[in-house]
Amino acid sequence: MFMSFRSLGLSDALLKAIDKKGYTEPSPIQEKAIPFILERKDVLASAQTGTGKTAGFTLPILQILSEGEQRRKRPIRSLILTPTRELAAQILDNVRAYSEFVDIRSLVIFGGVNANPQIRALRNGVDVLVATPGRLLDLHNQKALSLSQVDILVLDEADRMLDMGFQRDINKILALLPQKRQNLLFSATFSKEIKKLASGILHHPVSVEAAPENTTAEKVDQKMYLVDKTKKTALTVQLIADGNWKQVLIFTRTKHGANRLSEKLVKNGITSAAIHGNKSQGARTKALDGFKKNKIRVLVATDIAARGLDIPLLPHVINYELPNISEDYVHRIGRTGRAGASGEAISLVSDEEVDYVIGIEKLLGMTLPKDSIEGYEPSFTFDNSRGASKKKAKSRGNSNSNRNNRNYSRKRRSSN
Known part of the structure; x- marks a missing residue:
């Protein structure tokens, strides 16, 4: 009605x-x-x-x-x-x-x-x-x-x-x-x-x-690519270049990681800017304005800096690093697929991030599709039935993951 x-x-x-x-x-x-x-x-x-x-x-x-x-x-x-x-x-x-x-x-x-x-x-x-x-x-x-x-x-x-x-x-x-x-x-x-x-x-x-708790936008196409940590930057460059993507929001866990990735993208001919808590308000406003006007192709952001960004019809989100806190995955990919538009959310998963995948899938109540890109195949495998990488040692189980989550929660304010 x-x-x-x-x-x-x-x-x-x-x-x-x-x-x-x-x-x-x-x-x-x-x-x-x-x-x-x-x-x-x-x-x-x-x-x-x-x-x-x-x-x-x-x-x-x-x-x-x-x-x-x-x-x-x-x-x-x-x-x-x-x-x-x-x-x-x-x-x-x-x-x-x-x-x-x-x-x-x-x-x-x-x-x-x-x-x-x-x-x-x-x-x-x-x-x-x-x-x-x-x-x-x-x-x-x-x-x-x-x-x-x-x-x-x-x-x-x-x-x-x-x-x-x-x-x-x-x-x-x-x-x-x-x-x-x-x-x-x-x-x-x-x-x-x-x-x-x-x-x-x-x-x-x-x-x-407005919607059930912790659900993801229905029109967001979610993909996970398994890749070694050392190959993430090269894969990111290829995805953006091959897809001719014009507007991409990329998430990193730390402000230093955002700076490093943004600099590497620029060196590869992709206009980019980082946005995080260490940036002056003028720099953050300029970066966001350039991104909205398509003068900057890529905005690399931390979770806290990106929260609340109003970017209409954003087509692509990349999780360069998965968040330690599962709910943040929902916030991140919610940047695309808004106002009835479709969108794509890609996560680059290294072997040390497998525990985060498990937490995200548990929160969403679904198994996300996992694949690899030719030329960037990982040196580890992901066993969906076990929910763990075969390369990972058992000692890095739930207790360690929980401890990481607690440590991350304490550090969030300073690192972003």
Whole structure:
């Protein structure tokens, strides 16, 4: 049954902005979340990037604020917390596009750039503030902003905020907010940690889901190529060159690995840029802009830097290195096959990554196809029935894999 944005109860001013952006029908998460938010209920939503979740909370927030009493000094009435700079900037773009025909002021603040322009903008009054936790607390400590009149709080990609170690910052921010407020929590998964966080923030929440937990996009063609670690770069170059791929997002586990791979691709005549936490905000913005405009063929990214990147119709994702945490595989390949488009996700698997394959397949509840490319055949084999490489020693079993996962979790924030 066709549902329109008008049937969700949105105002004419917002409908005009939606129409200008070319959208005609709400996505499932928008259809489910918007009415509850307009009813001023707390919402716990499971939705991955690419499902339209940003508009799912932005549109009703703008309607609520525009219908409320306008105050001359414009205190911050809605706070949207996000884990990364890129996601924060993209949310602001959404807020400004949808608020074109309503009297709402919005601003984004994040680290890595000069704080003075942000402070000056805050003095002029802001209705909707999009922020990363660190810069928000920094400016609050400088008395550059007040959160005492926040009416609507949004925690976007809450699972990633916990992964990045923002739990303490979130708790500090919550202590600065009025107790009476509307709370919206969006997360890719409903993990135990997320449910615990939600229980301390949300009051009688409504739960909505855009898709089953930890599922992968139906239109993503997933392939795994077995290859020795030393041959991964050469195989990556050949895949991109032979396929004449114009837009490829490649994932590495570390920022140093991202730099090295990007440099090697450039030496092989493939325009590339790396994006990770050590890059300045200017460099990250320039790289992303070049990638979106097809001036750069390949963007090499770490998990944290790539989370929240809004790249429409991305056709190819390569897992140059598999993630140690299985859920991250879902986030990675979810970058393609979005908005009804098809996409391809290729994983290059070395013998030391077999345990990660097992974890990913267990999470997905399916066995992924494995193959090799002529000229890049591996020196090991993968036994699907045993779920292990014949070359691997038994001593590298579950206990070691679990220990690696724990160590990786502790290092995530610093390495990305």
